[in-house]
Amino acid sequence: MNKLLAATKLILTLKCEQSTRIVSESLDRELSGVERWAVRLHYISCWSCRRFGKQLRMVRDALRTKVASEDADATKLSPEALKRIESAIQSES
């Protein structure tokens, strides 16, 4: 019974800050049915939060595209770094 009350409370009294928090979490995990409904209902009367959700996903997609297009193999130790590390290792022990 408590769970049902908590769910109802969430759905009916969801404020913007909380809504944005749930939307943010949706980027990292799956939302529960209750959470999804709470946000959907909140969206009906809140354009700000609706836009927030869209913009958050836009930024996330932009970053993913950017990272994917960068050559991961380009990240390597520079020749200077290699030399430095090597001599540091040699002088140890």
Added chain:
Amino acid sequence: MYAKGFFSENARKPPMVEATKRAKGQREKHLPEPMSEKNNPPTKEDVTEWLTEHGDLLYRYAMKRIGKSDVAEDLVQDTFVAALRSADGFEGRSKVQTWLVGILRHKIADHLRKVSRQRQRDAKTREDASHAEVFQHGHWRVGVKPWTSDPAKSLENEEFWTVLSGCQEKLPDKLSMAFRMRDIEDLPMAEICELLEITATNLSVRLHRARVLLRECLDQNWFSAQRHR
């Protein structure tokens, strides 16, 4: 709206990543016999070989978690030094590379812990203040305006990425680290919690605040100008 696969971690990677992987596989065929065939720990004499074989991988691993090249280089160095010292302890139960990465992980965790302690000692963080500027009593202080410019066009613009980068840098350290690890490096939540030594709840609070602040900054420094065009 929240379709099951939409936020999936296993979203198919774009073609370019796969092509890079294939090309990488072909290059490795031409290298001399890999050292991993011999599963022995490094000695002082063959340090150069070990660096050539494992250095870049360790460096990439560190960069993904730390984001700073000078620190990453130091950690790779520390890892090799530690590996040489405890070479006797390596029993060959795992591959050398796994063993080296294990040492590196400890070094990374130690570094992050040190940085966190240092931050606590320095000036107090303003992150709570910044977040309070966005919400009041749970509501938006200022309504969110739409981003009207074509997203694709923004992404092609060099300046957009400069602005985004600047916004990231403006984030308080705690938030920016969580943001980088999650939204840039795409590390799993569990690993980030381990690295930063925080709970899952704490992490989602940090990510929420980071994303809210970043959106604000992007709105003010990029999209608002677009609106007035």
